[in-house]
Amino acid sequence: MAEKKLKIGIIGTGSIAGTHINAYIDHIRKYGDIEFVAGCDIVPGRARKFLDDSDMFDARDYLSAEEMLEKEELDGVSVCTYNRQHAAPTIAALKHGVNVLVEKPFAVTLDECIDMMRAEKESGKILTVGFQPRFERNMQLIKQIVQSGELGRVYYIQTGGGRRRGIPGGSFIEQRTAGIGAIGDIGCYSLDMVLNAIGYPTPLTASGFMTGYIGCDPEAYNGADRFDVDDFSGGLVRLEGDVILDFRISWALNVDTPGDTLILGTKAGLRVPSSDCWSDAPGGPMTLYWQCAGQSVQTTIPVINDPNGDWRGLWNRKIDSFLKAIREGGPAPVPTSQIIKNQAIIDGLVRSSKLGREVEIHIPEV
C-alpha cells in the first residue's frame, strides 16, 4: 500500500520561503510523497500571494501560525520567519505535534533555544536547523580531514570571514526583527563549519565585541536610519578540551577580508578560504600545511566537483533530509544538541560585548 502523503506547511512567506518551496516542489516532482497544504504570514495577503506565485492554488493561507496549526493536520513545517520570530512559531508547531525545520540562526538568545529544545523533547518530534552547507561535499571534507587525525590535536581555530561590503537589507538590520546582525546571520555558518569538524565541544568562556560603524553611517549604507545591529563582530572563545576559537565576522569593513579559516593542529594546519557568506561551499581550494623530512611543505586540496552541489541542489538535500527524518522518526539532520553550542557562543559573545568583559558560558540542561 502506498504510504500516506506527508502534509507540509510554511510559517513566514518572505524571501527565503521561496527557496524552501522550490525544494518542496522539486521533491514532489521526484517522489510525489508529500503535499504542500498551507502557508501563513502576519502581513495580510503575503501568504496568499506567495502560494499563488508558487502555483499552490489549493493550499490554504493564514495570518497566524496558531490558526494554521489548529486547522491543518500538518506533519512538518518550515519556519522561515525573521530571527526574533523563530522561537514562538517553532514551539507552537512542536506543541501541535508538528516536525520543524527552523531557519538559521537557531534563534537570537540561548534562552529561547533552550525553550525550543524543551518543546522538542516534550513533543518527541524532530527539530532541525537549516544549515545547508552541511550537505556540501567540500564542507564535509573539512570534517573528514580533521577527523582523519591528519592535523594531530587541534588546539586553535580562527574562523569567520565574510565580506568587505554586503550589509543585507529588509528584516536583517533591525533589533526588532533580526535581534543580531552579522554575528548571527553569517557568523553561525562559519561557527558550524569548524565546530562540526571538531565534534562540537562545549564552549566555556567568551570575550566578544560587536560594532556597527559602517551600517550606522548614512554615507556608507543607505539603510543607516534603520540599522541597529552589528556589521562586524567577533571575539575569543575557550572550548572544552583546551581549544581556542578566534572568531571575527563581517558584513562590512574597510579591508578585503577579515581572514580565512585556519584550523591549527599539532601535526598540520588547514586553511579554508573565506567565502562571502559561508552559506554554501568554501571560497576556493583549501591548503594543508605540514612538515615532511624536516621541511615545511604545503598541499593544495583540489575543490571536489560536487554534482548537484549548487545552491538549488544543496537546498534539495536539506529539504529531502528533513522529510526523510519525518518519515523515519529521526534523527534530525542538523540536531539541536549541536546547534545549541553554536548559539551559546553567539549569546556569550553578545553578552560579553555588552558588559565589556569576558563571560562564562553555561548551557542549561534540557
Ligand SMILES: NC(=O)c1ccc[n+]([C@@H]2O[C@H](COP(=O)([O-])OP(=O)(O)OC[C@H]3O[C@@H](n4cnc5c(N)ncnc54)[C@H](O)[C@@H]3O)[C@@H](O)[C@H]2O)c1
Ligand atoms: N539558509 C539560508 O541560506 C538563509 C538565507 C536567507 C535567510 N535565512 C534565514 O531565514 C529567515 C528569514 O529570512 P528572510 O530573508 O526570508 O526574511 P523576510 O523578512 O523576507 O521574511 C520573513 C517573513 O516572516 C514573516 N513573519 C514574521 N513573524 C511571523 C510569524 N510569527 N508568523 C508568520 N509570519 C511571520 C514576515 O512578515 C516576513 O514575511 C532568517 O532567520 C534568515 O536568517 C536563511
